[in-house]
Amino acid sequence: MEEFWSAVILGVVMGIILAVIVVNYMASGLKSVHIQTSADSYYDPNQLRFEDRSEIFIGSRLETVPKPRPQSRR
Amino acid sequence: MTDNLTHYRCPACGGTLEFNSRVQKLKCPYCDTEVDIEALKTLNSDTAAEENSELKGGTSFTEEELAKTESYECESCGGQIVVPYGTGAMSCPFCGNAQVVPKEFSGTLRPDFIVPFKLDKQQVKTQYFRHLEGKHFLPKVFRDQNHINEIRGVYVPYWLFNSQVHADLRFKCEKVQRSEDANFVYKRHLYYSVRRKGSLCFKDVxxxxxxxxxxxxxxxxEPFNAQEGVAYNPAYLSGYLANRYDQDYTLLLPRVQGRMFNSTVDAFSATVRGYDSVSLVEQQASFQQQTFRYGLFPVWLLTTKWQGKRFTFAMNGQTGKFVGNLPRDDRAYYQTLVLLSVIFSILGTFLAYVFLLTEE
Known part of the structure; x- marks a missing residue:
């Protein structure tokens, strides 16, 4: 029974979030007027010229995470 | 001021010629005579002489002048036409004749080019009704009862900027290598400093x-294609509205540079690949070889009224791209939201229950 109510809470939260995303996506079609913030249509990608495109290794860090111990079945 | 108006007379019937986007010529709406723009000078030598003399004397307007209106006398019916300062082409409200004010585009104000209308009023209506299709939350009454108030073809003044953007960007990037044994999961985070220094050329922004x-x-x-522009000739304005610029290019330059810079950052960032995370930490840009020019682009404006509100739509007179915000049916919006929430919740509950049972 505990699993059932956990599933209900999880399902309702996921359901509402998904519904809001879908409905707002459908409503976004009503808005077609936006300020342009880029100029992507006005350059030729083949005209991109690099003087420097270096990639330098700086350092590393090791993160160790203990594995969860297997739980016994009820 | 009652002079400086030009309208182009039909050589056959004397009616006022208008630019026709389908045939790309001036056409008489009364007898359908078509006149090539280039041949116009020989037909209207008087007009051409007046126009040429006007082209030499253009000066910039002061801020005070910008706030004023101007009045002209229609050459066809003699009616007084009052328009905001800077209006370069119009229709007489009394007889409907197309009028052009050459002085608005003369001297330093003369456009470097003009992109003539390619699409006509009928195509605006077609695109408008297409624009309403497939909109789930558009009020049905808006679709059914909404009436088009006005459709106007307007030549809109634009500054076009060319520039080479030199940018120097530094990114902090990270790769994560995973491994594990019986007791631990190991994540090795590898950090890199990535630099992209270079340039990108922009044309006609x-x-x-x-x-x-x-x-x-x-x-x-947008986008507009300035490559399809032709040398400015006031005859193209006939039958349309037109404004001259009232914003200097220096005012618009920072915004255009911002757009170019954003695109440069996006283009450079797209070349930084193979990492699990990339963050931009330093950016510098300079703009070189900047040039600009002034042109007129064709825009259809369509206005409608619904429930006392005015809705303005616009269509690119060159490409047919149609834009304009539409009202939302709130009732349909919330009904759909509730319905989908219930459906997704039931599905989500079922899937979550199955998942929790299998986890055990």
Missing amino acids: PADASTKMPDDLMDSL
């Missing part, structure tokens, strides 16, 4: 130069 036109509406009509 447009900026609407008229305060009368909303920036967001004009931006949404």
